[in-house]
Amino acid sequence: MPETLVKKEAIRKKILGQKPAKNARLFFSVERFDYTKGIKEKLLAYSRYFKKYPDRIGKDVLYQVAVTNRRTVDTYRVYQDECMEIVKKIVEEFRDPSRPEWKPLVFQTDGLPRPDLVAAYMAMDVGVVTPKKDGMNLTDYSCFDKQRGEDGIDMII
Numbered sequence: 822m823p824e825t826l827v828k829k830e831a832i833r834k835k836i837l838g839q840k841p842a843k844n845a846r847l848f849f850s851v852e853r854f855d856y857t858k859g860i861k862e863k864l865l866a867y868s869r870y871f872k873k874y875p876d877r878i879g880k881d882v883l884y885q886v887a888v889t890n891r892r893t894v895d896t897y898r899v900y901q902d903e904c905m906e907i908v909k910k911i912v913e914e915f916r917d918p919s920r921p922e923w924k925p926l927v928f929q930t931d932g933l934p935r936p937d938l939v940a941a942y943m944a945m946d947v948g949v950v951t952p953k954k955d956g957m958n959l960t961d962y963s964c965f966d967k968q969r970g971e972d973g974i975d976m977i978i
Contacts, residue, residue, distance in 0.1 A: 879917035
């Protein structure tokens with residue numbers, strides 16, 4: 822467990838920066854890079870979030886792990902490419918000139934080893950779960966249940 826706590830802090834520093842803004846929040850989401858998972862809609866909603874709450878720019882970061890699969894299937898490839906274009910737009914549009922090291926979004930297309938995944942769940946402030954069509958998500962919701970002994974974790978479904 823101590824190793825996981827060290828990884829948790831390392832993830833927070835990697836995603837939020839060495840000196841995160843006061844009240845910075847780490848949003849975390851992980852799933853296959855699949856159109857049934859609502860990743861595109863999540864990215865568009867995240868963009869709207871910053872438009873509605875511009876005071877969160879320079880503070881909050883979405884750490885999205887979307888494990889790439891089925892790139893040989895046209896439907897998946899087109900969808901994944903569209904999502905990556907949205908990622909670029911978000912990163913460009915919501916840069917904070919006063920914090921050049923900060924990025925609004927960290928998008929990772931390779932999976933996380935189990936210990937790193939557990940640490941990422943521990944590091945998050947807000948969990949985002951967005952299945953679109955398949956009706957289920959294999960995310961273990963118990964990881965959101967006040968696992969840090971503080972105010973708990975916010976969850977967006």
